[in-house]
Amino acid sequence: MEQMSRNLAFQLKKIRQQRHLSLDDVAKATGVSKAQLAQIEKGEANPTVSTIWKIAAGMRISFSSLLQPPTAHYMRYSSKDVPHVDEDEGRYRVYSIIPYNPERGWEFYKVEMEPGAVSRSEAHTEGVEETVMVIKGQAVISAGDMHELLDEGDTLVFSGHQPHEYRNTSEGLTIFHLILQYK
16 A cells, blocks of 8 residues: 555646646545545545555546556566556555556556455546456446346447446456456
C-alpha cells in the first residue's frame, strides 16, 4: 500500500499541475473533498477503489494511470511488483498490471476476490468496454439486466458505461483478468 500511495500522490499532483488545476477544481470535478485530495497528494491517505475511480472519472483519465510510477521506454510487468488497491476489508484486490497508454487505448488488471467478496463500480464514460476472463474460481458479473456466471476459462465482454458489479460466488479464491478498452 505504501508504494501505491506514493504513486497515487505523484500522479495526481503531476496531472493536476499539468492541467493548471487547483485542489478546489479537482474536488468539484471528482466529488472527492479538497481535504482528502490534499492528503492523497501528500501520500497520507489510502483511498478506496471507489474514491480512486471517482478521481479518474472526474479527471477523465484511466484508473491505472493514477497508480503507476513514471514509465520508461519499455516495461516488464509482474503482478508481484505492481501496486494494488483493495476494498471489502481486503477481500477484493486490484493489481494494475499494464497501465493505460493512449496509443494502445486499453489497460490490463489482475483481480483477486476472496469467497463472498463483492465490488461495485460506477459507470465509466461512454465507449468503455470491459473484458473479463476468469483464470481461477468463479464470478458473477452484473450490469443492467445482465447477470452472467463465469467459470474458469470463461470470458465476458460488456459495456462499462453502466453501473456494474463483480461477485465471487465460489468457496475459494477467484482470480480474473480485466481489460478496459477506451474507444
